[in-house]
Amino acid sequence: MIRAAATPTTALKSPFRVLPLARLAKGGRWRTEAMRSYGAPVLIWFTRGQGRITVSGKTAGYGPHNAIFLPAGTMHGFEMSNQTFGTIVVFPAGVETRLSLPEDPVHLRLREADKQGELSRMIDNLQREMENGSPLAHQAMMCHAGLLAVWIERELLKKDPEDSRPDATGRLAAAYAALVEQEFHSPKTVRDYAAELGVTPTHLSRVCKKACGRPASAILSDRVHYEARRLLSETHLPIKDIAARLGFASPAYFTRAFQHHTGQTPSGFRKVQ
Template sequence: MAKIPVIEQCTVSYKDDKQLLADRLDVYLSNNRNLVFPHRHNFYHLVLFTDGAGAHEIDFKTYPVTAGQVYCMGPGQVHSWMFEGNMQGYILNFDIDYFKSLLLHPDYVENLALFSSLNESVFNLSTDTLAEVIPLFNQLVDLKYSPAEVDVKRALLLYILLKLEQDYIPSFPRKTMDYQMLLIKNFIALVDQRYKELHLPKEYAELLFVTPNHLNGVCKEYLGMQAGEVIRGRIHLEAKRLLILPDWTISQVAYELQFSDNSYFTKFFKKVEGMTPEEFRKAQWK
């Protein structure tokens, strides 16, 4: 059975540096003309648009392209492009472990709100920030690949990410990384790992050594939804990712997500999406 293609950094990098690709968007598109189909990455991916039209899609949500817009994606998300006209801007692809030897905490970038699975990381930069970061993008693009420049490129990339982070307003209330926020982060990570086999909040609460009521309360405070909604949302997202594969049957999708039968899966999907799996699939491929 076919899977949603996973694009590896080396397959889209036409430069010598296989851990970081920094380039102007028109050049990147010219070198990767066929990357219009839905696909995932195994690396971090960031685009800044300065001109152009059309749209792009991240996990089945469509965003119109606007000048000054940034989108940030972590590994595993599904996206595709529907660009129109003369696309201008910048693109950054970098390996998951790119900062491993530079930072005291290698997961620092993973913990930025820009790449958090709790957020919708598509936003427009302020005029001042846009004017400030464009020269930084140009400088990063123009740096040559050499051992002597590696840490310069890492430091410059990190500075760009931090400038974008300052301009970003997350979709959930920004709070300090206290115990409660750490609990949410661990819960989200567990859901990503175990959503196929664990469908109930009490199962995650047990693994996190808290009561179901406490987990629900913290989710409600920080995310604006209960723990069950987070779990169902993750299952629903993966169902949509699988349903766009033309050679997968509805039965295979239900089995992959460990539903007991097709009717239960169809009932679940329709309740969340508002249409049956068959209707969703037809809407995607018409």
């Protein structure tokens, strides 16, 4: 299971993970739709289905044969229905420089069948090496991951730089998303973030609404409550400690906010997980 702000762990000892997207949605739609990040870089390969994905505060549509690379710590969330299929590749944490992975998110729409097959084969080769447990498997996986990194870079070279350069709205929304990702554990409000970015709360909210369809307060709340649900479902921390960890003034205030956001009390949510 992939965990927010931490490298995913499974029974396998490999530092790589190759998982079907359906695994991400176990436990509820919030696992994919709520704003969160991972502590390792990931590549999401959608092979069927369509919906919207929000990356660094900007929402775009995705469809079949879309590949999305997310550097570690990138806030994101995406719609996922029963008709959505694909794979997520999780790289080892801290491997970005060694593999020359992109520093910024990448969204590729692969229309040519040969490109679609090429990416699928590279992912299959990595997974096969990960699962067979052969000698020198880690070295082989790093080689396959290096080929993936080169493939992504080559596809980026084909794109017009102007197409991926964010406008003022995109830059501000991305800056806000990055700040929230760094500091959502604190008691900071939208007003605090807006002051740090040198804009008014109203302007920040208007920009976020334009970039991703939701106001700044909703992005912040979504990120905080994803982490709350993650801690409630994946740890045995007392609710009062979770409240404190997420910057709430009191457990009672945390309970009210959590119930307003999710429709359940923290204890009720934990019981059904």
